Amino acid sequence: MENMFRLIDNDQEVATNRCIWVNGPVIVGAGPSGLATAACLREQNVPFVVLERADCIASLWQKRTYDRLKLHLPKQFCQLPKMPFPESFPEYPTKRQFIDYLESYASRFDISPKFNECVQTARFDETSGLWRVKTVSDAESTRTEVEYICRWLVVATGENAERVMPEIEGLSEFTGEVIHACDYKSGEKFAGKKVLVVGCGNSGMEVSLDLANHLAKPSMVVRSSVHVMPREIMGKSTFELAMKMLKWFPLWLVDKILLVLCWFVLGNIEKYGLKRPEMGPMELKSAKGKTPVLDIGALEKIRSGKIDVVPGVKRFNGNRVELVNGEELDVDSVVLATGYRSNVPYWLQESEFFAKNGFPKTAIGNSGWKGRTGLYAVGFTRRGLSGASMDAVNIAQDIGSVWKLETKQPTKRSTTSHRRCISQQF
Known part of the structure; x- marks a missing residue:
C-alpha cells in the first residue's frame, strides 16, 4: 500500500x-x-x-x-x-x-x-x-x-x-453564425455584416465598438439598466477617483458625485436606450457585484448611429430576430456577450x-x-x-x-x- x-x-x-x-x-x-x-x-x-x-x-x-x-x-x-x-x-x-x-x-x-x-x-x-x-x-x-x-x-x-449560454427561443435554428464573446477575436471577418451583440456589459460594449471599427453593422441588445461611466474623468482614472473619495465620503455620496461627473462628461445617455439603475454604481457593485461599464469609445459610435441599441430579444426565426417591442431585424451573425459563471x-x-x-x-x-x-x-x-x-x-x-x-x-x-x-x- x-x-x-x-x-x-x-x-x-x-x-x-x-x-x-x-x-x-x-x-x-x-x-x-x-x-x-x-x-x-x-x-x-x-x-x-x-x-x-x-x-x-x-x-x-x-x-x-x-x-x-x-x-x-x-x-x-x-x-x-x-x-x-x-x-x-x-x-x-x-x-x-x-x-x-x-x-x-x-x-x-x-x-x-x-x-x-x-x-x-x-x-x-x-x-x-x-x-x-x-x-x-x-x-x-x-x-x-x-x-x-x-x-x-x-x-x-x-x-x-464557464461561459453563460442564454436560452432564447429559436436560437438553435438561427441560420447565421452564433458565437460566444469568448470565441470572438476581431471584427475583421464581420465587415459589412449585420451583427447582433447580446449583452451590454464591458465585453458587449467593446465587441460592438470593435465591430463598428471594422465597418460591421452592430446592434447591441440592452435588456436592463446599466451604469456607463467614462474610463477617465479630467485625465484621472474614474476607478481611482472613486477609491480616493471612498476614503473620505460615504458610499452614497460618492455615487452622487460620480453620477454628476458622468452627466457632465457623457451627457444624458438614457436617450440612447441606456437607462441607469436606481442604485448608484458603487453601491450596485458592493451589493450585487455588478460592475459598471467603463466606456472607451462605444458611446461615440452609439451617438453617431454606427452602433444601434435595441431592447431584449423575444425569439429568433431563421435569419431574423424579433425584439420584445415587436420590431424585427435581419441579422447575419450573433455574438453572445452574456458573461460567465x-x-x-x-x-x-x-x-x-x-x-x-x-x-x-x-x-x-x-x-x-x-x-x-x-x-x-x-x-x-x-x-x-x-x-x-x-x-x-x-x-x-x-x-x-x-x-x-x-x-x-x-x-x-x-x-x-x-x-x-x-x-x-x-
Missing part, C-alpha cells in the same frame, strides 16, 4: 500514481488568482501544487479573449503581489502585455502548474481530516486519473470559469462555504476567502485583480502561520501517520 503514495513538494515532479500526498496546499486554477496565491505561499516557504485543466497559465486571457482587449483599470490596480508591472508598460496594458507579465510572474516565483489536469471532484474526508482531489488528464491521448491528498485546498478557478458546483462537494451559484456565501466585501476544514477561495469577492491579490496574501499568511508553527514543533503530526490513515480506506 505504501508505494501508492509519493511525498512531493514544490520542487519535485508528480508521478502518475493512483494517489499522491501533497505536502502543502493544492491550488485549483493557474489564472492570476492561482498564481498570486502560489507566489505568496512561495514567500512563506510553503510547498504547493497547482492544478490547471488547460495547457497554459491564464487560459482565459490567452485563449478566450478578443485581440483588442486592454485592462480596463490602471495597471497599479491590476498587478499581483510581490511584483509590479514593468515601468515601460502603459497605464492600461494590452492583453499581450498582461500575458507576458503573468508568464514572467510564474517564472520569477518558480510556479510550474500541472497542466491538462481537470479536477473531477474534491471532497473533504472526515475520517482522515484531509481533502481528496480527483483529476483526469487526457494529454497525449492517454487518459490518466490521479487523486491528490492534501490538508489545504485553495479554489482559484475564478468567477469566469463559476464552475465550482460541478466539482467541489461542499455546501457550507460555497453557495449554489459557485461563490462563497460571504463573497461580496472583505470576507469570503476562508472556509472551514482548510478550504480557501481566491478571486471570488468581485473586486477584480486587486481583490484576488488581497485574498492571496491573506490565504498564504493563514496557511503559512500554521505551517511555520507545526514545522517547529518536534511532536508535529507526521506525513507517515497521514498516509497510514488514508491507506486504510482503500
Whole structure:
C-alpha cells in the first residue's frame, strides 16, 4: 500500500500514481488568482501544487479573449503581489502585455502548474481530516486519473470559469453564425455584416465598438439598466477617483458625485436606450457585484448611429430576430456577450462555504476567502485583480502561520501517520 503514495513538494515532479500526498496546499486554477496565491505561499516557504485543466497559465486571457482587449483599470490596480508591472508598460496594458507579465510572474516565483489536469471532484474526508482531489488528464491521448491528498485546498478557478449560454427561443435554428464573446477575436471577418451583440456589459460594449471599427453593422441588445461611466474623468482614472473619495465620503455620496461627473462628461445617455439603475454604481457593485461599464469609445459610435441599441430579444426565426417591442431585424451573425459563471458546483462537494451559484456565501466585501476544514477561495469577492491579490496574501499568511508553527514543533503530526490513515480506506 505504501508505494501508492509519493511525498512531493514544490520542487519535485508528480508521478502518475493512483494517489499522491501533497505536502502543502493544492491550488485549483493557474489564472492570476492561482498564481498570486502560489507566489505568496512561495514567500512563506510553503510547498504547493497547482492544478490547471488547460495547457497554459491564464487560459482565459490567452485563449478566450478578443485581440483588442486592454485592462480596463490602471495597471497599479491590476498587478499581483510581490511584483509590479514593468515601468515601460502603459497605464492600461494590452492583453499581450498582461500575458507576458503573468508568464514572467510564474517564472520569477518558480510556479510550474500541472497542466491538462481537470479536477473531477474534491471532497473533504472526515475520517482522515484531509481533502481528496480527483483529476483526469487526457494529454497525449492517454487518459490518466490521479487523486491528490492534501490538508489545504485553495479554489482559484475564478468567477469566469464557464461561459453563460442564454436560452432564447429559436436560437438553435438561427441560420447565421452564433458565437460566444469568448470565441470572438476581431471584427475583421464581420465587415459589412449585420451583427447582433447580446449583452451590454464591458465585453458587449467593446465587441460592438470593435465591430463598428471594422465597418460591421452592430446592434447591441440592452435588456436592463446599466451604469456607463467614462474610463477617465479630467485625465484621472474614474476607478481611482472613486477609491480616493471612498476614503473620505460615504458610499452614497460618492455615487452622487460620480453620477454628476458622468452627466457632465457623457451627457444624458438614457436617450440612447441606456437607462441607469436606481442604485448608484458603487453601491450596485458592493451589493450585487455588478460592475459598471467603463466606456472607451462605444458611446461615440452609439451617438453617431454606427452602433444601434435595441431592447431584449423575444425569439429568433431563421435569419431574423424579433425584439420584445415587436420590431424585427435581419441579422447575419450573433455574438453572445452574456458573461460567465463559476464552475465550482460541478466539482467541489461542499455546501457550507460555497453557495449554489459557485461563490462563497460571504463573497461580496472583505470576507469570503476562508472556509472551514482548510478550504480557501481566491478571486471570488468581485473586486477584480486587486481583490484576488488581497485574498492571496491573506490565504498564504493563514496557511503559512500554521505551517511555520507545526514545522517547529518536534511532536508535529507526521506525513507517515497521514498516509497510514488514508491507506486504510482503500
